[in-house]
Amino acid sequence: MTSQPSLAKEDRLPGEPGDAQVPDSGLKAGLKNRHLSMIAIGGVIGAGLFVGSGSGIAAAGPAILLSYALVGVMVVFVMRMLGEMAAARPSSGSFSAYADRALGRWAGFSIGWLYWFFWVVVLAVEATAGAKILHDWVPGVPQWGWALIVMVVLTATNLASVSSYGEFEFWFAGIKVVAIGGFVIIGLLAVFGVLPGSDNPGEGFAHLTDAGGFFPKGYGAILTGVLMVVFSFMGSEIVTLAAGESEDPRRAVTKATNSVIWRIAVFYLGSIFIVLTLLKWNDPSIVADGSYVAALKTIGIPHADQIMNVIVLTAVLSCLNSGLYTASRMAFSLGERGDAPKSFARTNKRGVPRVAILSSVVFGFVAVFFNYEWPDTVFAFLLNSSGAVALFVWLVICFTQLRMRGIILREQPEKLTVKMWGFPYLTWLTIGMISFVLVYMLFDDSGREQVLLSLLVAAIVIVIAVVKEKVLAGRAAAYSGVKDDVTAS
Template sequence: MTHLRERHVTMIALGGVIGAGLFVGTGAGIALAGPAVLLSFTLAGALALLVMRMLGEMAADHPSGGAFSVHAEKAIGPWAGFTVGWVYWSAVGVVLAVEATGAAKIASGWLPAVPQWAWVLLFMSVLTAVNLADVRHFGEFEFWFAGLKVAAIVLFLALGVAAIVGVLPGVASPGLANLRDFLPNGWGGVVAGFMVTVFAFGGLEVVTIAAADAEDPARAIRKAVRTAMTRLLVFYLGSLAVVVTLLPWNDSQVGASPYVAVLNRIGVPAAGQVMNVVIFVALLSAVNATLYGAARMLGSLADRGEAPGALRTRSNGVPRNAVLASTAFGFFSVLLNYLWPDTVFLVLLNAVGSALLIVWAFVAVSQIRLRRATPDPAVPMWGFPYLSWVALAAIAAVVLLMLFDDQARGQILSTGVFVGAFAVVGLVRARALSRSRS
C-alpha cells in the first residue's frame, strides 16, 4: 500500500479551504459588514483554527479514514459516529454536485457549444478515475491544484499591496480613505458577516481524513495543522484587506465579485477571465478533495458495519466501491443539469444546509471527552479545556444567530431535521445491537 507524503497532506490542508467561497462568497460578507469584514473573518478564522487543532489532536492519536466519525464513536457512542459519518457523507455528496456544476458553468462560458451537463459528466468521470487509482495519484493532483490556488492568492496579494503603497505604474493609491467608515453597519454587521464567512472555512476536515493515508500520520498532521491554518489566515485576511482598502465596500462590483473588481481596478487585462480560471481550478480541486473525503468516510462506515459491507476498504487502501457510491449524486447531477441547467446550482447549494456546524460541534464534544483518556496527546489542543469550550460555545452561537435570522432560519431548521433523522436511526440501531449482544 502506498501513502500520501507530508507535502501532499500539507497542501491538502491549504487547498481544502481555498475554494470558490473565498473568491466569490466573500462579497456577501463585505456587503454585510463593510471593511469590518476583517473582524468577521478574524472571528471565523479563529474558530476554524480551534476546530482544526482539535481535529489534529484526535487524528494524530487516532488516525482513521473515518476521522471525526470514528472519534465521535469512541468519545460519545456508536450512534454519534453513525450520525456524524452519514451526515457528513450525505452533505458532501451534494457539495460534490454543486462544485462540479459550478465548474461546468464556467466551462460552458468558454465553450458554449458544449452543454453544461456534458462538462459535469467529463469532470466527474476524470476525477472519479483519479480517486479509483493509487492514493498518491490523488495526492499529486491535489498538490498541484492547491499550488495553483496558493500561487494565485500570493500574486493577488503582491499586486494589491503594490497598488496600495502606490508603486504600481498607472494606478493611484487610495491610501486609507476607504477604511475611514470601518463599521458602516455597526457591530451587528460584524456579527452578520461572521455568520456568513464562517462557512468559507468548510473543507478543513479533509486533512484529518487524509492523515490516515500518510506515511507517518502524527508527523504529517502536526506539520499540516501547525502551518496550514496560519497561512490560510494570512491569505484570507490579507486578500480581504486588499479588497476593502483599494475599493469602497459598497461598490456594486465588490458585492458581485470582489477579486475581479480589484483586478479591474489595478488594470489587469481580462480580469474576469483570469479569475474564472482561478475559480475553475479551485472548484475542480474541491471536487477532487470532496470525493476523496466522502469515499474514505463511507469506507470507514462500512468497515465498522454501519454501511453495506460491499463498500469496505480493500487491501490497497482505496475503497473503490465507496468511491463509486460517493460519485452517485455527482453523476445524478448530470441529469439535473440537463433538465434544469439555470437553477440547479442554487437549489443544490441551499440543500447543503448547515451540516458543517453539526460536524464541528461533534468534533468539539469528541475532543473534550477523548482528551480525558489521552492526557498527553501528540498534537495537544491549545488551552485545554478552556479553548475547546470556547469553540463549542461559538458554534452554538452561530446556530442561534441563524435561528434568529429570517434568511438563514429555514436552512438551519432543515439541517436540524436532516441530522435528527440520522440520529434517530443511529440510536435505534445502537439499541438493537445492544439488545442482540445481551
C-alpha cells in the first residue's frame, strides 16, 4: 500500500484521509488504483446513454453531437475544478465538505442532502429498469421481486467492504467500456464499408447531412438536446468521493480528472457519432428500438436487442452499485460533520458505514414501492424534484472552487497540484453556462416542472440548514454567556 504523509487533525477536512484510514471515522483505504481508474472511466457511462440517446437524436438530429459536446465541455470544466480541490484535500464528503469550508455550513448541509436525495431516487429508477429486463427474461418472478433481489444483492456487496464495491464496479464498468469500445470500432469499419459480412451499405459520413442537413430541427434544437442529455453525465464526480478510501487519493484524483476529456470524447461523442453515421437521424428504429440496438441491427449483428439488454443491465447494476455507495458516503460525511445523525458516521471493523448504507437503501426501497404503487403521483414528484439537482451540484462546485483556491494557496500551496485552467475566467464561464441551462429549462415544457420542484426542495433544505445554523449559534452563545457568568462569580 502506498503511504501518504499524515495531516494534522486541524488541517484536515471531515473525511480527509491521513495514513491508512480516516483517523476519526474508521474509513479504510480498501480501493486499489485499478478500482479507482475503472470507477472514473465507468462513472461517465450511465444507462441513460444507452436508453435515452434515441430521444435526443430524434429531437435535434445530427446536431445532438453539438449538444453532447457542449455538456461535455461543461462537465470537463466542473471535473477540473473538483479535481483541483480533491487532489489538494481528498475527502469522503467531496464537494459537500468543500462547500462547508468555503461557503458556509448551510451550503455543505444543503448540497450534501440534495445529492443524497438525488442518488436514493436514482436507486429506485435503476432498480425498476433492471427488474424490467430481468422480468422479460424470467417472467416467473414478478417485477417487484427482481427489484428487491437486485437491491438486496448490491446492498450486501456494499456492506461487505469497500473493496467489494470496488471489485464489483471494476467488472461492471469494464463490461461497459469494452462494449462501447467494440461498438465504436465495429461501427467505424461498417461506416466505411470494410466490415466483413456487414449489411450496412457503408455510406461514410453522408447520413450526417442527407436528411435535412446537419441542423434539420434548427439551431435552437441544440439547446433542446442539451436538456435531454445533461443528466446522463451525472456520476463523473463519484471518483472524488471514492478517492478518500483509496491507496493514493491524490494520484487517483489527478489521473481521473486528466482523463475525463478523452473519456467523454470516446464514450459519448464517439458512440453517438457512430449511430448517426450508420443510420439517418430520422430512422424510426432509433426511437423504436433504441439508438444502439438500431445501429447494431443495421450492421447485421444477430440478436442485437438481447446483446444490448445485457449491456444495459450491466450499466443499471453499475449505477445501482455506485449510487448506493455514493449516497452512503455522503450520508457518512454529513453525519461526521454533525449535519446528520451521528450514527451515520460510525463504521464497523471493516471500515464500512453500515448505518449510512442501510438508511440510504431503506429510502431506496421506499421509493421503489412508490414507483409501483403511485408512479404518476408520489414517485413522479420524487423524480421531478431531484431532476435538476445535478445542475445545482455543479453550480455549487464552481462557486466553492472560487473560494477554495484562495484557502488552499493560503494554507497548503504545495498541494495545489491540479489547477483549473484559465482561473477564474473559465470558472465564471461555467457558472454562466449552467445558469443558462437552468433558465432555459424554465421556458421548456419538459424541463419547467423539474426545475421548479427541484428549486422548491432545495429551498426547503436551505431553510432547514439556516435555521439549524442559527439554533446552534444561539446555543453556543448561551453556553458562552453561562460560562462567563460562572467564571465571573
